Amino acid sequence: MSEVVHQSLPAVEVRHVYAAYDGQAVLEDVHIDLPAGEWTAIIGPNGAGKSTLFRILLGVMKAQRGQVQVLGQEPSAQRRAGVMAYMAQQEAVEWDFPISVRDTVLTGRYGHMRGDAFWRRIVPPRWCDPRHWAVVRQALKAVDMQDYADRPIGALSGGQKKRVLLARALAQEARVLLLDEPLAGVDTASERLIMKVLDGERRSGRTVIMVTHDMDSARRYADKVLLLNRQVVGMGAPERMLVDEMLARTAAAGWVRDHEPLVEAS
Amino acid sequence: MAWFESLGMALIDVLIAGLMLIVGLFPEALSAPFDYAFMQRALLTSILVGAICGLLSCFVVLKRWSLLGDAISHAVLPGVAIAYLLGWPFFIGAFLAGAVSALGIGALERHTRIKSDAAMGLMFTFAFALGVVIIGKIATNTHLMHILFGNVLGVQYPALMLTLFSGVVALVAVWVFYRSLVLYTFDPMQAQALGFNTSVVHYGLILLLTLTIVASLETVGIILVVAMLITPGATAHLLTDRLTTMMLLSVGTGILSAVLGLYLSFLFDVASGGAIVLVATALFAVALLAAPRHGLVGRWWRRRRGAAAMVP
Known part of the structure; x- marks a missing residue:
């Protein structure tokens, strides 16, 4: 019973988050749940606010408006409790x-x-x-x-x-793994190995959240895809998110908002 | 405080006696200068300063803080001058001035669009100018020269005690907070993600740096201490790929440069601060050429051999 309840709780709850650097909005009214025990790929163009979202999830940056909770607690408290592990980009x-x-x-x-x-x-x-x-x-x-x-x-x-x-x-x-571009600049053998390891982590009950540009591996491995470009464009199964129309909407979302976000029930 | 002072003096006397035993092992020609009491004090001071600077220079080099070290050391000058005016011990003024300017640089960087190198340049030239003006009003040029370039041959017990105290504090701090300091230097984002309070580590490291500069003031002076905070660490970085080895090598080259520089300055009657830095730079040049993995000769040799192996 408790297992079922745990599964239905989101790992990450993002509530109407607004974030900006020097008055320039990077995230606008981002409102989304990321499911626990699943593998979510966050996809969006450069400057879409993916790294900012990560910084907010880690609690090293505060959103100007809105709330974020990781497994029911403040991110900064969860970070100090060792609930999240973060894998940086290589350049960092x-x-x-x-x-x-x-x-x-x-x-x-x-x-x-x-x-x-x-x-x-x-x-x-x-x-x-x-x-x-x-x-x-x-x-x-x-x-x-x-x-x-x-x-x-x-x-x-x-x-x-x-x-x-x-x-x-x-x-x-950690119970939640945050990975920033885990596949950027790696050979195919390493890529396969990394994906296999993350798949094993997910199977043992961990929540995997990765930012990536690699559509193929997102399609192949992720349970959910979050399309993000300053706002949530869509969230759902890879085969319904990684289609031309949704990707075109994601590319345009940095300037205009002409569609309601398409969020599938989990 | 009297017991503290006499304890410090007794400790210094013991350390000097121990050093003299070692010096006695060398041939007469080498050990003769150290018959003078002022040379014995200078030797102990040089060793301590070489060791502290060597230890901290690992962090300065790896954290790319060379310019910050430069900035803090210059900013110490008005602190010394103001302490002199108020009749305080000079190191309190120096320490406060160094800390205030480091905070000022951090505030400028964080809250304005000024970039960090401009923030440092701005703060340290301002502080330095202020120091030059105040000292010009209250003291002789000899004073200014001693602060700028050091006067290790004139070191007395109080300064030696300060150096010893700073050395112990720096060593204990690096030992106890090794993990925080290293992780912050290596990967600050990871340190933050693991729940370390990085601003505390940041300013703690800056305070250690300030303490080191103040401790070295009388030996090499505030201009040349920058060299002692960069060169030993840079030399050691060329020689190894292990941090603890790098720290040991850096401390070793720091001590070697200080002692050899002191001896040569006595022998040829040249400025001791300058001689110490020249020796440190010479050691760096040797490492640059001859380091096993990262030296120029080794690289050239491997490239040549690699090229030869390509030829069928």
């Missing part, structure tokens, strides 16, 4: 930084380490609780990077970098 990370693949994934555990014994928290991270290392090993294995654990991150290829970032997000053991 300093790849020249002198750090190994293994230690990079371990940074995903830094939030959990707040619960460790005091002495563990003030010694260098390599002497952290062994259970963190166990999670790191598992995450590296999941993305097939265990053989690269000692490499400096600067020596990796584009697809490998993405896989390390994904491993770091997995290591957080």
Whole structure:
């Protein structure tokens, strides 16, 4: 019974959100539920407010108007509670930084380490609780990077970098995964692996929310597609959202609003 | 406070005695300058300053804060001058001025359309000009020269104690807050996403930087401390791909430059601050050429070998 109730609760509730930078509106009256335990792909052109929506979901930016809740709580509280894991775009990370693949994934555990014994928290991270290392090993294995654990991150290829970032997000053991362009600039082998890993996460009950430009993988893997361009253009099954008419509406929605959003009941 | 001072002086005497034991192992020609008490104090100060600057310079280099370090160090000048006017210990004024200017830069960046490099340039030239004007009114040019370029051979116990204290604070802070500092430097967005309070880490790191600059004031001066906050870290970054190794190497090159620079300045009777920075730069040049993975020679060699391997 409780399982059913949990499934019907949305993971993310966005209520009439309005956000702007320097008076320039980026999100206008965005009002949508993202279902829990499902895989949602957010699709929209550059500058459509996808990254802004992510920042609001993570609670690192506040919407000027409207409310957002993640699993029934304020995003910033949920972020501190470790409910969400965030996988950044590749450009956001300093790849020249002198750090190994293994230690990079371990940074995903830094939030959990707040619960460790005091002495563990003030010694260098390599002497952290062994259970963190166990999670790191598992995450590296999941993305097939265990053989690269000692490499400096600067020596990796584009697809490998993405896989390390994904491993770091997995290591957080969060209930909601937020992924910003997980497929940008990766080879097909890495792409297939990343999608397989995310599919496994979804099957084990996690909520996956990804921003992407890749229609093919959205069509193939996502349960729901959210079409976004400053406003919600549509939300529903991929086969009904990723059609020419809806995509044309999405492209135009940055300037005009001549259609009501098409939101399918879940 | 008296017990605190005598404890500090006793600790310094112990450290100097220990250093002299090590110096005694070297041949007479090398160790002779350190028979003077002022050279012994200068040696201890140089080692401490080299170590603190080396540690912090890792963060400065990796966080791309070189210009911010430059800005804070210049902004310290009016603080010193105003403290002198009010009869306060100079380091309190210096510390406050550095912190206020760092906050001012942050506010300009965040709340106006001024970009960060312009905000820094604007603040530090303003503070520096203010300092030059005030000092010109109240003190001699020698004072100004000592603040600008340091006077390590004239270091007395109070300054040495301040340096020692700053060193201990910096070391403990980096040790205890290692995770927050490293994650914030590496990937601030991730630090935020993991629930770290990044503004606290940001200003904490700035305060550490200010403390380091104040501690180095008498040794290399506020102009050349910038070099000690950049060069050791840059040298170490060329030599390794591990952060802890980088910190150790950076501290090592910081100490080596300070000690060697001090010795050479005594030997050739040249300005000690300048000599220290020149040695640091020479070490950087060696690393740039000879570093195993990131050095120019190694790269050239690998490219040549790679090209040779292509030829069937």
